[in-house]
Amino acid sequence: MNNAPIVEVEDLAASYDGTTYVLYGLSFVIRRNEVVYVLGPNGGGKSTLFKVLIGSLPPVRGTVRLFGKPLKTFKDWRRIGYLPQVVRESIPEIPASVGELLASSSSSASDLSPEEALELMGFDDVDGVMKRRLTDLSGGQLQRVMIGLALINKPELLLLDEPTVHMDTPGMMSLMDVMRRLSLEMDTTIMLATHEISVIPTSTTRVLCINRYHYYDGTIGELVNSETLCKIYGFHTKLIDHGHG
Numbered sequence: 001m002n003n004a005p006i007v008e009v010e011d012l013a014a015s016y017d018g019t020t021y022v023l024y025g026l027s028f029v030i031r032r033n034e035v036v037y038v039l040g041p042n043g044g045g046k047s048t049l050f051k052v053l054i055g056s057l058p059p060v061r062g063t064v065r066l067f068g069k070p071l072k073t074f075k076d077w078r079r080i081g082y083l084p085q086v087v088r089e090s091i092p093e094i095p096a097s098v099g100e101l102l103a104s105s106s107s108s109a110s111d112l113s114p115e116e117a118l119e120l121m122g123f124d125d126v127d128g129v130m131k132r133r134l135t136d137l138s139g140g141q142l143q144r145v146m147i148g149l150a151l152i153n154k155p156e157l158l159l160l161d162e163p164t165v166h167m168d169t170p171g172m173m174s175l176m177d178v179m180r181r182l183s184l185e186m187d188t189t190i191m192l193a194t195h196e197i198s199v200i201p202t203s204t205t206r207v208l209c210i211n212r213y214h215y216y217d218g219t220i221g222e223l224v225n226s227e228t229l230c231k232i233y234g235f236h237t238k239l240i241d242h243g244h245g
């Protein structure tokens with residue numbers, strides 16, 4: 001079914017200690033092919049939402065369905081690609097080359113090859129990058145490799161948590177283009193969490209804006225023209241229209 005719901009969340013509440021709610025009363029539906037930006041200030045609950053969606057933090061209330069199946073019985077995790085919010089400092093400890101890291105996840109014939117994943121992520125000198133050690137990459141290069149890793153099994157749902165951290169503006173723009181191509185060409189549904197409102201590509205982009213108990217679900221264009229933004233973000237901010245799309 002083309003327009004099938006991929007992520008359904010109803011009245012979700014999440015908590016780490018069982019007493020303080022980090023998310024409360026959150027509901028939304030994301031359908032196949034959509035690219036939705038999860039926007040909100042630091043501490044607003046974006047990463048927590050992703051932890052719930054990948055099954056690592058059980059909801060304290062509400063229902064979550066993935067590909068139409070209740071989270072509790074969902075087992076098809078290969079259909080989901082996840083980029084955790086990277087703590088840059090923890091990565092250089094992995095003593096491997098880019099090629100070795102990617103090859104370790106490219107396990108079936110239908111997966112992307114390491115070279116294909118790197119090409120998709122905009123690397124020109126793919127053979128050269130394959131041989132580089134992870135420790136030798138810049139923050140932006142490493143981030144693109146990690147996104148390539150999340151993509152390698154051609155996931156139907158891609159969850160990217162702060163993928164633009166460490167990227168310069170051209171890097172961010174090309175990442176947004178890659179996301180749009182993935183949704184169109186590979187039928188990928190994408191949720192991309194960011195605290196930076198300036199990475200939202202066009203004014204018609206759907207944003208799910210979250211700050212604990214305050215939510216907004218609609219286009220970024222409407223959000224910036226509403227009172228809701230101040231309530232959620234706690235400050236006035238201006239949308240930068242990158243003029244593409």
Ligand SMILES: Nc1ncnc2c1ncn2[C@@H]1O[C@H](COP(=O)(O)OP(=O)(O)O)[C@@H](O)[C@H]1O
Nearest residue numbers: 016017022040041042043044045046047048049
């Ligand atoms: N492992 C954890 N244990 C307890 N509290 C946490 C944990 N992770 C996040 N929190 C708290 O949950 C809230 C939301 O955090 P998070 O989901 O990381 O927000 P965001 O990703 O939007 O910055 C914050 O108040 C944060 O301190």
Ligand SMILES: [Mg+2]
Nearest residue numbers: 046047085162
């Ligand atoms: Mg986060």
